Amino acid sequence: MLRAFDKYRHSFLIGLQGNLIYRWNFAVRGFFSLFHLAVVFILWGAAFAGNDQLGGFSLNQTLTYFVTLVILTFFISAFNEDYQISEDIRNGLINQFLLKPINYFGYRFSIFLAARLVSGALILVPLLVAFPILHSHLTFPTEVWRLAVGLPAMALSAMIQFSIAYCFGMLTFWFLDIQGFVILSMAVESVLGGQMFPLDLLPGWAYGIARYLPFYYQLYFPAAIFTGRISDPNLIAQGFIIQTSWVAILLIVNQALWSRGLRRHTAVGG
């Protein structure tokens, strides 16, 4: 058991080294996310002008939600894991995983964790720089239970994020180019994941549907717990059940795509 874990620990360490090479790229990306926050602050500041609340939340609560989203994005979102998997399949690099006693999903997930550790640490730098401007707008709830509930939700969100990216990567067994599918999905995820606006601002029926989709659990669910947009224990419990179900469903789909994809795969060369 420990020896099996050791393989993935080494994959994680290799991933850490690989991602540290691109630390400046992550830092630049983190810096640009400040521009995104500036857009959010300006747009929502203008939308709230003359309104104390929109959808039952104040301007500062809404801005706190968007800052939390940025932090979560760098800690748990899949960035380019789908392309990396796609490249492995196209270039035949997965052949080596077919011959060695290592699980490809486990290997990729270890690399994903390493990448998010690096990007997550690096987003803190621009946020600390911007903290003097941000801090007067941040209004996090003080209940400790939110951390106890939000952190597991965040871990499950990371699983959903990676599993969706893995599914898209697997599509390379069937399609030459997956980039179109990935960006198409990003558009859907940006709306239904709550990146464009807090999902609770949607009409009730649309919000009700969104709660049953996996995108809701990619970022919105943990962000809403941390920022106080969800407080009802029943809603949170239901959310956990749906989120865990999506993790299970996506893991099954991942395995099915891998098994069926390998049947189509042709390994060429030595």
Next chain:
Amino acid sequence: MMYYLRVWAASARYSLTRAMMFRGDLLVWSLVELFWMGVNLLTISVIYRHTNSVAGWTKYEMMLLVGTSMLIQRFLMGFFWSSLFEMGRNVRSGNFDFTLAQPGNVLFMASTRKLDLDGLMNAVIATAVVVYSVRQLGLHPGPLEIALYVFFILCGIVIHYSVLVLSISMVFWLSSAQGVEGGYFSMTEFSRLPRQAFQGIVSRTLFVYALPVVIVSNAPAATLLHGFNPALTLWLAGSAAVWFTVAIWTFHRGLRRYSSASS
């Protein structure tokens, strides 16, 4: 000049043939662009469910602004995005050697290798969003306003192109362009905001006056809404000239650092 037009026409023919070979791909990418436009329009609809005005702009005025911003971006995507994005990768891999070996201006050759039909097809839909918003607002722009709007869109394309070249040129200094293209998208996010929303002195100075990202969409939209404004015209045309010069200068400075396949 004619030589470069012929080169561009040849690239366009090649891209068209290629797009027809991969029709499924064209369909997916057209949907991608359409979905992203839908995302922006949906965001406006959701915000205006809860308020009547954003910085003094009504829902359809905002839609006109976003439609204009999308129109400029779709033209940029259609004409230049793929080529410049590929340039970033080629510099890293060393394949940029092939562009350098071509008989012509390096930046022109690197910018016009591919034409994306999906971006250009969606420019039609962005135009439809603009026309729909104009109708909803009950506007009747005359020939001067329409001509100015077209001129402003052209200036906008030049400015967006310059910002994109500046972002991609960073690859000459960084080990990879991964994440750097995001700089372009971060900047263009501002073009969907009304100028009046920039209340703070820092944000107004930086994003309205120092960077051209806000004026690029606000000037054409304001022309349709309020008519000809000489100051806006000079401002936008001047910005296009300055940013284009800076982009070309930065690109050539970066090019000096390019050391073939080992860079």
